[in-house]
Amino acid sequence: MPKKKNIDLKVQIGKLKLKNPVMTASGTFGYGDEYAEFVDLNTLGAIVVKGLSLKPKQGNPPPRIVETPSGMLNAIGLQNIGINSFIKKKMPFLRECKTRVIANFFGDTIDEYVKAAEKLSSVNGIDALEMNISCPNKQSGWIIFGTDPKVTYKVISAVRNSTNLPLIVKLSPNVTDISHMARVAEDAGADALSLINTLSGMAVDIQTRKPKLANITGGLSGPAIKPVAIRMVWECSKKVNIPIIGMGGIISSDDAIEFLIAGASAVAIGTANFIHPGITAEIIKGIRNYMSSKGISSVKEISGSIKC
């Protein structure tokens, strides 16, 4: 196999240009600064920050996490410092990083989503928005925004109309047909999709017969969910024309490449950051090595190259 010297890792997510396809998954990389001592943040394709809301949130009571086979359950409850503190305390640092900054955000109501999007869109240094629709809707009996197609459409189109930034929608996998939700998001104006968010799960202590999480249920992440995520990326990529950012259990460059082949244009690293804080840089290197050994010049050639 001929080896090529010029390896092009650049990808494009809608209008958003990334130097490479490796991003961080929201909620696993703090606001970036916590990882600066472990990885050169300038080498990353993008940093997706911990989900933000208009007001700070205290989150759920502990215990909030529990390890499960090849994965973990979390019920953090979207604890965050709020958009104002984020802009004031975290953006000055992030603005200096030579990478893309993607602000993940959520709300309890459509109005809160819109206000959050408007506020974040006016901040210098934020390159794109990622909407978390896997949270409950206060106005409709706490049904998850991302599980009812009509509400999903409504909230995404409302946010679409309130921002000119590239809009990424992070889909919940806890639905019957995720490709249908992917189409709904595309129709509502999403520029790209992130998938998957965590899978709803639960663990019980057999001694006390109590749930291991104070919140009872939580979101499953880690290598345990990777095959589910790959399947969902593959299914959605056949149904939509917008790019997909694949995530769910990536812990090596092989995993990342698997997502790209299945149809993702970029990938995000989540739980693996907790285990190996420098993993993102290693995954970028691994993708480069794979391309070099296969004689692939552009990472775009890998995306959706699945043979089936």
Add this chain to the structure above:
Amino acid sequence: MNRTFKASVVENKKLINNHYLITLNPAVKIRKPKPGNFFMVAVDTGLDPLLKRPFSVHRWIDGNFQLLYRVVGKGTKILSEKKPGNVLDILGPLGKGFPAPKKNRQVILVAGGLGVAPVFSMAENIKNRAPLLFYGTKTKKSLLLIDEFRSLGIDPTVSTDDGSFGTKGNIINVLKRYLTRNSLPVTRYVLYACGPEVMLHALSHLATEYKLKGYIAMEQNMACGIGTCLGCVVKTRKGHKRVCKEGPVFPIEEIVWD
């Protein structure tokens, strides 16, 4: 100094039933841990168990460090099977340790069960301050480090749940009796404690009652150890705080108990 490093096992010794002492030799120079600091240890390189596990530092001896642990599940079982020469991935030292006691304070160390591991580290650090030690365990057989404390010049006051050694009952009651009999003004004391939540909770009641100041090392499930997973929070008077970052050591009055 990089906090991710590899360390080889020098010794992994069973002390008593289910309790082990592992001595680790870092491959690179690392920052000397403070009492109350902890390390995240990858017990294996596979996917299950997936996460590193937090262990408070027990001792630091000439660039090597020791962790004292109990086999409670899959991860610690694997750790207990490590042999000299095996290499582990480690992150640390992490967290805020015990602050140094102010001058003229009589230090009271309180340890429950395996909480004795970081308490010993503190005792070693301040042995010239003649600290008092109140140490409670289930039974005589689960007592650890008694000789080691004595070699620091500390004579432990011990209680066991079953009365097989020292006073029968919980150590907080023993401490309370000591305080009621004692003549020093309470402002002269400072507490340093680690142990099961029930013990720390009882200690916080005692501290409120006697207006004692002090510090406790908290435990919580955690994934990252560096402040980003937000899994390890405890309730405090100023909202949720992370055990890995704002802790594990907190002023005793700061913790809100359920």
